[in-house]
Amino acid sequence: MAEDMSANEPAKVVFPTAKAGWFLVIMLTIAYIFSFIDRYILGLLIEPIKADLGLTDEQIGWVIGPAFAIFYATMGLPLGWLVDRSRRTWIVAAGIFVWSIATAVSGLAKSFWHLFLARMMVGVGEATLSPSAMSMIADSFPPEKRGKPISVYVAALSLGSGIASLIGGAVLIWAKTTESVAVPLFGALAPWQLTFFAVGLPGLLLGLVFMFIKEPARQAVELDSDLDGNSIGDALTYVSRRIGTYGTFVSMAAVMAIIAYSQGFLPATFERTWGWPPEKYALINGVALLFFGPATVFITGVISDRWTQAGIRDASLRLLIIGYVIMIPTAILPMFMPTPEIAYAILCLNTIGVAMISGMAITALLAITPGQIRGQVVALYYMAISMAGLFLGPSTVGMLSTRVFGEENIRLAMAALPVLYGLVPLLLIPLAIKYYRRQLDHIDAQQDQ
Template sequence: MLQRAGRTGEASLMNNLNKPPYPSPKRSWYMVALLTLAYFISYIDRTVIGLLVGPIQADLGVTDSQMGLLLGLAFGIFYATMGLPLGWLADRTRRVSIVSCAIALWSAATALCGLASNYLHLFLLRMSVGVGEAALSPCTMSMVADSFPKEKRGKAIAVYSMALSLGTATAYYAIGALLAALRGVEVLDWPLVGAIRPWQAVFIIVGVPGLLLALAMLTVREPVRRDLKQGTSSAPWLMFRYLFSNWKTYLTFVLPFCLMTTVAYTHFWMPEMFVRTWGMEAPEFAKTKAIVTLVCAPATVFSAGALSDYLVRRGQDNAPLAIAVAGTFLFVPTGFLIGLMPGTTSAFIVLGMSLVGIATTTATGLTALLMITPPQFRGQISAVYYMAISITGLTLGPSTVGWLSDWFNGGTGIAGFDAFLESVLPGATGAKGLALAFAAVPLIYGSIVLALAPVTLRCFRRELARIREN
């Protein structure tokens, strides 16, 4: 027995000695910095359309329901479904090249939205933005896992995740200032482009800088793939077989994050909701939203990631998911209350609390996912994760708000129900129908996920125990 134990120990030592060292912190953090900047730009390109709802509807003549599809489904169709084949590529080919090409694609598509002359053109270009952005996070998670040991990944992923809130804040502040500067301008005449509307100019200004970042990304050195057992395969059917054999763990795992994206993507409607509910103009809303986001979200994301690393180093491997679930219990009730507040000041205070909850959930989800995912499937399972939360968030979030808003506006026609809606929010069957629709999303979907939270945590702990045993 002692001889066998000695041979096992020697084999373990030799395996550790044969593993390539992690890249230097300088190289790893340079990679994280560029990937974070890419995520930052991607989120600006993704959310800019939310500030342009009014002008686009005025020029293209689309309804709230159609706009809901443009905000969510047009982008989400390929953002969700292309992630899987791109994740498979991330597990097999040079990830830096994939990211560079992806940045160039979504940036060019965003700029070309400024040349769209009808709803169909804009819809197709938003689909192209989704294709490009689908590649970023699966590649990022794979590269981060190969660049940082387990106990240091939380902070790196948290820094990357901070780009969501920083990108949102920058988009709202900068684009709000740009819209304010263009207020009263009917048409711009640009060289090579010709006559365009101010909202079209915004798309072009936002899209072009990403093309430069696509070139800068090529300066990143590809990380060496780590922890792969000899003879292991990353074939998609093997990945799906692994997922199906652990379906309870992964299904319950993804629920809090599907809820988070569903609630977060309803924020595309927020500028228009403030206009209709309280008469707050889009540029003024944008600047205030930017300040609230900067105050509440980035520090929360970083703190949650640092706390996750601290607890994991002390043996609490379930901490990343527990932290994420805790965030849902904050953003669901506060998300419900935003549109029901009596004025803009109280609405922004409650919004700040909701953003803290969303940021907490965002920060540690991927850290938890990597802990239960085999190395050969990291890119693909990260892609499946993003596919699940994106399809859910982008289809249910903006679209549910748009459909409910159209249904509430002018009355539902259901006896007694309209009177109930008016008692909840005076004006709900008129101008404030959008606010009530906005409030309904976290209430409807959140109640289900919160009820299942104990099951989510129990399945995750069970999977961690199984991995430790093996």
């Protein structure tokens, strides 16, 4: 049922109970974990997929990055429009069905184009989740209590990638001793094919659960007199008029995405530089991500809520900046360490910085965005950082490695990337603080009217 919030003056509604709000957060977090496992698993199965399908590194690069990004990024805006009007739990359910089936179908791919199209559909399905999730979380908790639930949701990034890394490491070990497994209806499947089925099909049950979850009532206390309605045009106009505000702090999140997606080359970097086999890296990385990522985003969320309640209105932005200052040097230094153990220890600090930015960027975004366009602005945010991360991260490292430093020196390409993209947002931090506080004043003035 469509809900056009611009048609009538909205009535103020009460936030759901804490129990209801946290149940929704937990279910959305589980969905996000599923989505990230389905997204991340491909990068750990590159070698067996290349061997069976006869693909090149260039083709694999297109499947990992652009194939997923084409619709994950571009579908976000129209889906954000839908989020601001329709039942969000059903949108999430439909998305889970699509990406789960597409992930399983990836295991049946017989050619580059089969795999490319399957990964495109994974992107379509996953594009539904975060705009819907952030809209519902914002409608479930008042601003001073959003830090923790958002951080719990964002922790799924580390949980999902950690679980996927462990699964991938186990598959790589298994693949060395197993050629194929007979599966009813599908015949003999290679270990990598069975992996896609194993991580994809359970999502169908989760999709069914979301069909029956009650979503929170839309909060209507954050209307903005600068908005005539809640169309895509209204959202784009609102953001474009505040491009300094949104652009400066979102640029830090975009660099985070570039660095995070470029780390798909870390298994190869550790193997070529220090001799760690990919399965060893995957297992160690999985354990570390499961520990450092969720702990960081939860602690950061608690601090954000406490600072906000103490009157520090830009708490989320301050924590984002701290994370950024941690992330940039810890992405560079590991590449020059003498041993893999020291290198990975520093990368654990990098995981902390990335996790802080992941949680606080979206918290900061919600604080300065009116409720009637929140779904679309969140979709724009994910579109921006996803396009940056998927198109610039892996491709830049690959180009620098092949054309500049030589593939045996891939560590230098990894070290150059944070310098190349990270310096300008670092210099813009004073402007980010200035513009962000000005927008907070505007939002406060609107609510006082």
